[in-house]
Amino acid sequence: MNKISKIDVDHLKIIRKSVDNFMQNSAATYDKAGKLLDIAPQDHAGAAPFFQLMEVSTLDIDPQSNADYIADICKTNADIIPANTFDIIICTEVLEHTLNPFDAVEELKRILKPKGKLLLTVPFNLRIHGPLPDCWRFTEHGLRALLKEFSLIQIDEIPTEDRWLMPVHYQVVAEK
Numbered sequence: 001m002n003k004i005s006k007i008d009v010d011h012l013k014i015i016r017k018s019v020d021n022f023m024q025n026s027a028a029t030y031d032k033a034g035k036l037l038d039i040a041p042q043d044h045a046g047a048a049p050f051f052q053l054m055e056v057s058t059l060d061i062d063p064q065s066n067a068d069y070i071a072d073i074c075k076t077n078a079d080i081i082p083a084n085t086f087d088i089i090i091c092t093e094v095l096e097h098t099l100n101p102f103d104a105v106e107e108l109k110r111i112l113k114p115k116g117k118l119l120l121t122v123p124f125n126l127r128i129h130g131p132l133p134d135c136w137r138f139t140e141h142g143l144r145a146l147l148k149e150f151s152l153i154q155i156d157e158i159p160t161e162d163r164w165l166m167p168v169h170y171q172v173v174a175e176k
Helices: 006-030 101-111 140-146
Strands: 035-039 055-060 086-092 112-123 151-158 169-175
Touching: 006 086, 006 112, 006 151, 006 169, 086 101, 101 112, 101 140, 140 151, 140 169
Parallel strands: 035 055, 035 086, 086 112
Antiparallel strands: 112 169, 151 169
């Protein structure tokens, strides 16, 4: 029987707290009348509890998720989501599960309004986890390459205690 290590349990707690803090801080900065898309929030509270002034929609690849949009962010979804639709897109703990993160970021950019914000989080120092597939871990350099068509506002890392250059998690704010 496989057992999840204590470090992975601890890192998952750090990541969950990090995402909640990121949502809270982002809402304090960006919550205003507009349209927000929350990518795959079904297992967690998602953006809705934090963004009170925005019209929040959800997107998921899983048809059983009850999301507003059922779509694969690695593909162009112009038939269901026009270009330049959302003021904010929140994509927390999703990009590592995509088969082609460059295509996913291109689709997120397509549906984001000019000057719109992409709020993104990704794990780095965490075990393989579901929903599978779990394909990628991104460094700050990888995130900069992935988001090269955006104006990066900030990339913050949540460090791993006593492990330099091995962050548990990244938080990113990018502007189209």
